[in-house]
Amino acid sequence: xxRTRLEDLDLNLIVTLHWLLTEQSxxxxxxxxxxxxPTVSHALGRLRELLGDPLLIKSGRTxxxxxxxxSLQPRVAEIxxxxxxLLLEEESFDPAHQKGKFRIAVIDSIGAMVVRSWQSVIxxxxxxxxxxxxxxxxxxxxxxxAGKIDAIILPEPKMLSLPPGVNIDDxxxxxxxxxxxxxxxxxxxxxxxxxxxxRYCEADxxxxxxxxxxxxPIDQRLHDAGRKRRIAFRTExxxxxxxxxxxxxxxxxxxxxxxxxxxxxFSVMPCPVxxxxxxxxxxxxxxxxxxxxxxxxxxxxxxxxxxxxxxxxRL
Numbered sequence: 230x231x232r233t234r235l236e237d238l239d240l241n242l243i244v245t246l247h248w249l250l251t252e253q254s255x256x257x258x259x260x261x262x263x264x265x266x267p268t269v270s271h272a273l274g275r276l277r278e279l280l281g282d283p284l285l286i287k288s289g290r291t292x293x294x295x296x297x298x299x300s301l302q303p304r305v306a307e308i309x310x311x312x313x314x315l316l317l318e319e320e321s322f323d324p325a326h327q328k329g330k331f332r333i334a335v336i337d338s339i340g341a342m343v344v345r346s347w348q349s350v351i352x353x354x355x356x357x358x359x360x361x362x363x364x365x366x367x368x369x370x371x372x373x374x375a376g377k378i379d380a381i382i383l384p385e386p387k388m389l390s391l392p393p394g395v396n397i398d399d400x401x402x403x404x405x406x407x408x409x410x411x412x413x414x415x416x417x418x419x420x421x422x423x424x425x426x427x428r429y430c431e432a433d434x435x436x437x438x439x440x441x442x443x444x445x446p447i448d449q450r451l452h453d454a455g456r457k458r459r460i461a462f463r464t465e466x467x468x469x470x471x472x473x474x475x476x477x478x479x480x481x482x483x484x485x486x487x488x489x490x491x492x493x494x495f496s497v498m499p500c501p502v503x504x505x506x507x508x509x510x511x512x513x514x515x516x517x518x519x520x521x522x523x524x525x526x527x528x529x530x531x532x533x534x535x536x537x538x539x540x541x542x543r544l
Contacts, residue, residue, distance in 0.1 A: 242279070245272040247309045250302040251516075253285060253292050306515060313519050322521040324355035331358055331526050334365040335382040336439070338467040338487045339509060343382065345490070346533040351526060358526070376514030380527060382534075384408065384507050400512035405531060406538030408484045409506040410447075413495040415475055421496035424480075426456070429501040433461035435481040437470045447482055450502050486538070509538075 248258040249269070259269040277284055280301075285292040294302070331351075335343055340362055347360045365381055382405065412429070414420050420428060430451065438445050444460070451457050462473045467487050474481045475494055482504070488497050511531060517523040 328357045332361040350529045402512045410504045412500045426501045432480045435462045
């Protein structure tokens with residue numbers, strides 16, 4: 230390893246090293262740094278000489294970090310974060326004069342709560358900010374990895390198959406709220422005043438399953454109890470399920486947040502099949518953690534979403 234005085238070191242190499250270790254790609258690191266790919270390749274060569282290690286090794290079409298690179302990554306990220314803090318320390322933040330978009334990837338059962346929260350706690354104080362809501366789909370995978378999407382809101386990661394290349398552990402994660410399952414029918418349904426397990430199993434059901442499976446967790450619970458139900462309608466989206474529910478005799482069991490803004494159309498009751506709820510999380514790329522605008526928006530949204538979820542539990 231070449232011994233170099235700190236005073237002789239080009240500090241831009243620290244930022245370049247950060248993005249190389251984060252993206253594990255010379256091309257993507259160059260995009261993040263807004264420089265040419267040969268410039269980053271040259272910097273990688275200098276870093277390899279300085280640190281006495283290959284850092285990234287080509288494996289097929291990807292680059293894999295060495296053991297030393299893996300050990301360096303969290304320390305380098307901390308250094309870059311502290312440099313950002315130093316530069317942003319005196320920066321004033323005035324939401325009234327902020328412009329731009331805040332992009333959130335969220336499943337549609339929670340999307341309505343995000344919109345209402347935005348209208349309540351963001352829009353009045355930051356009218357120049359725009360909200361973009363996207364489905365957490367394969368097409369957005371690279372944007373999530375690169376930090377081009379500001380936040381992702383999902384149930385517990387183990388409940389979903391995330392897009393290829395998206396590892397939720399690469400994001401800063403915060404628990405938002407607890408979700409519970411409820412059962413609903415249209416207001417004038419014969420079972421609108423409640424149902425026991427027998428009538429529940431006799432009814433036709435709507436299944437929401439983003440994974441495209443034929444059955445869901447409720448069906449596994451029923452199977453374990455020696456029972457089953459008939460699935461009359463399947464959909465991958467929550468909004469289509471609401472349309473089917475409103476215009477049929479079907480029963481829908483789904484997260485309580487889905488019905489929060491539709492209580493005039495549906496009769497909502499406890500699910501006759503005991504089903505564990507789940508936690509919802511918000512995640513964001515570590516590079517956004519200390520950004521003043523991002524921090525202001527996410528903290529307000531997190532507080533408001535948690536408040537609405539508490540209300541859901543009392544509905």
